[in-house]
Amino acid sequence: MELRVDGWSVGARFSVSHFIPFHNKCGRLHGHTYAVGCAFKCDVSAEDDMVIDLISVKEVLRELCDELDHHVLVPTENANSTVDVDGDEVRVETHGKRYVFPREDVKLLPISATTAERLADWFIDRMLDRIELPAGITRVELGIEEGQGQGAWTFRDFS
Ligand SMILES: [Zn+2]
Numbered sequence: 001m002e003l004r005v006d007g008w009s010v011g012a013r014f015s016v017s018h019f020i021p022f023h024n025k026c027g028r029l030h031g032h033t034y035a036v037g038c039a040f041k042c043d044v045s046a047e048d049d050m051v052i053d054l055i056s057v058k059e060v061l062r063e064l065c066d067e068l069d070h071h072v073l074v075p076t077e078n079a080n081s082t083v084d085v086d087g088d089e090v091r092v093e094t095h096g097k098r099y100v101f102p103r104e105d106v107k108l109l110p111i112s113a114t115t116a117e118r119l120a121d122w123f124i125d126r127m128l129d130r131i132e133l134p135a136g137i138t139r140v141e142l143g144i145e146e147g148q149g150q151g152a153w154t155f156r157d158f159s
Contacts, residue, residue: 001044005054005061007035007145012061014069016107018114021081021094029072029099032146034116036061036123041139051136060130064123071107073114083108116152120144124154133158 007013015033020026038061042051074092076083081094090106092099111118124142133140137158145151 001042001051003040003042003052003054005038005057007037007061007143008148010058010061012036012058012065014065016068016071016073016114018073019094019099020113020115021078027095027097034119035145035148035151036065037143037145038124038127039139039141040137041141042136043138045136048136052131052134057127057131060127063130064126068107072101072105073119074101074106074108075111075113075118076108077110077112079112116144116146117154120152120154124156128156 005012013033013035015031017029017031019029038057040052044051074083074090075081078094081092084091085103085108088103090101090103090108092101109119109122111122120142123144124140127142128140139155139157141153141155143151143153
């Protein structure tokens with residue numbers, strides 16, 4: 001069986017600015033509204049009428065979305081960018097460009113790029129830190145959709 005949460009429908013969304021270093025078009029500062037969905041593959045035993053409470057899952061997704069919402073996402077682990085936090089400023093040099101942002105407007109993420117792929121991996125690990133996974137779940141999937149019908153889905157398997 002599979003239990004699914006659709007991020008667009010349940011309001012698990014965040015709007016951010018970002019740039020993808022070295023990408024021709026996406027290397028320019030721009031924004032998206034993302035939705036975060038997830039799915040749980042599970043075995044339903046004779047005793048389990050409900051495997052996981054999706055209300056608490058939705059709360060965790062929305063909490064994480066709120067942490068990112070209305071920020072500039074800056075990856076700190078990009079090999080070709082430098083990120084300096086200096087007082088109330090964040091300075092980023094990448095691909096011959098120099099950005100200076102107010103510190104309070106920035107969410108620093110320990111990933112190599114803020115692509116949907118990397119954001120999905122960042123998100124699934126934080127979601128799994130915050131939910132208690134019941135027995136019977138064999139796979140957790142999480143998707144970052146950067147528009148309806150386009151996104152990156154990642155997964156973690158459990159035995
Ligand atoms: Zn983008």
